[in-house]
Amino acid sequence: LMQNAELIDDEDIPLTDSAIVFGPASPSFDSMDGRTKVASGSATSLMMDAGVLPDIVVTDLDGRIEDQIEASRKGAVTFIHAHGDNSQAIMDHAKDFAGPVVLTTQSHPDNVIRNYGGFTDGDRAVCTMLALGVSEVELRGFDFTAPVRKDGTDMAVKMKKLQWAQRIIGRFGSRVRL
Template sequence: SADPATSLLMEKGIIPDIIVTDIDGIVEDQITANREGAIVVVHAHGNNMDKLKQYIPMFDGKLIGTTQSKPFDNIYNFGGFTDGDRAVYLADCFGAKKIFLAGFDFENVRKYSKSKELKMKKLKWAKRIIEKIDRVYFV
C-alpha cells in the first residue's frame, strides 16, 4: 500500500504486505502493520528528517530505506515521486508481471493528504511517471 492507503486498509482489517511511505500519513497505523509483518519502505527527503528521527525507532519489523537521489549503503532508489508511484516502481523493479492500482485517483485529494495544491502537483507528476510502465492496471 502507499502511505494514505495503509490507514484505509487497516480500517478494513487488512494488513498490507508492503507499505511505501514518507512518514506523512497516520504513522501509528504503519507501525501497527509493521509489527504485524508488513515490510515498510521508508522514503527520506529534506522535509521529513524530523519525522524519520521520531518514528523510525518505533518500527519493530523490516524496513527498507529509499531516496530520490544517489543511493548509498543500504538506501535505494527504485524511482518514483510520490508514495503511490514509488510503490509502482518498486513493483516494477522486482519484476511484477501486472501491477494493479486500486483507488489511485489523479484528480482528487484524499482526506489523509495535507496540502491540496501541492498534492495536485505531485499527482500530475505521478500520472506521467506511472504511464511509462505498461503493466499498470487501474481497478
C-alpha cells in the same frame, strides 16, 4: 536510528508475480487473489481499519504513522522514504518500526538506502514493485484529478505532484492497470 527494525535485501522481500497498490481512496479490499498487497502511505490506515494487513507499506511517514508502525510490527515490509521535508518524522518514528524495513531516497542510493524511482508514495510503490520483478501492478483507490484532502495540504501543489505521479506510472504502459 533503525534499532528495532531488520533492514532487508531486495531478494528477501516476499513477492508474488502480481501486486495491487492501494491508494488513499480505496473503496474495498476484495478480490486480491493471492497478489502482493501494497499500501501506499495513508492507504495503510484504510487497510488496517478494514482488518487487512498489507504485505508491503510504502511511506514517507505522513498520515497516521501509528498504523504504519502497527503493520510493521505485524510483519509488513515497510519501505521508508527519506526526503528533505520529512527528516524530523524519520528521527521521531524510524525507531518504532519493528518489522522488516527498506530505506529509500530520491537521491543517490548507497549500500543501505535504495532508489527504485517514483515521486509520491503511490507511484514510488509502483516503481518499487516493478523494479523488484513484479510483472504487473493494479492500482486501486487512485484519482489523479481529484486528490483526497489532507489537513495542511496545499491542493495546487498536490495536483502538480499527482500529475508527475501519473506521468511516471504512464511510462510503464500495460504493466500497470487502473
